[in-house]
Amino acid sequence: MIKKTSIFILVVAAGYLIWTAFALWTGIYSVYSIPPGKEHPNGTTLLVSREYGEPLFNSPDYKEPPREVSNQPGLGFAAPIKSKKPLVVRTILELPYIEWAYKKSLEPQAP
Numbered sequence: 001m002i003k004k005t006s007i008f009i010l011v012v013a014a015g016y017l018i019w020t021a022f023a024l025w026t027g028i029y030s031v032y033s034i035p036p037g038k039e040h041p042n043g044t045t046l047l048v049s050r051e052y053g054e055p056l057f058n059s060p061d062y063k064e065p066p067r068e069v070s071n072q073p074g075l076g077f078a079a080p081i082k083s084k085k086p087l088v089v090r091t092i093l094e095l096p097y098i099e100w101a102y103k104k105s106l107e108p109q110a111p
Contacts, residue, residue: 020047020093024056032087033059033102043097048090052082059105 023029030050036043055062 027056029092030054031057031098031101031105033057033098033105035059035061035102036097040097043102045095045098045101046087046091047093047095048087049092051084051090054084055105055109057101057105057107057109059102062105065108 020029024031027050030048032046032048034040034044034046050056053064
């Protein structure tokens with residue numbers, strides 16, 4: 001009985017890891033790193049659902065590249081800028097602080 005239960009748990013964990021890797025690769029999820037500070041003394045890394053225009057590695061210190069401004073007269077067909085949902089709503093998994101993910105968020109990235 002214990003052997004069957006442990007095999008089931010192992011299969012579920014492997015499926016979850018495969019899904020998470022696929023979701024990061026396709027852009028469904030994003031890694032959000034919060035460095036140690038007042039709110040999080042030890043820091044934290046969150047796996048969150050990714051919003052439009054959000055990079056794969058993100059943090060509070062991430063600097064978004066400037067948007068291109070079109071000088072063409074008339075109406076455009078660009079999507080309107082939407083406000084992002086708070087992290088509390090989008091959080092899927094909370095992990096300990098991962099320093100390399102935070103450093104990766106500070107590098108220039110394509111959204």
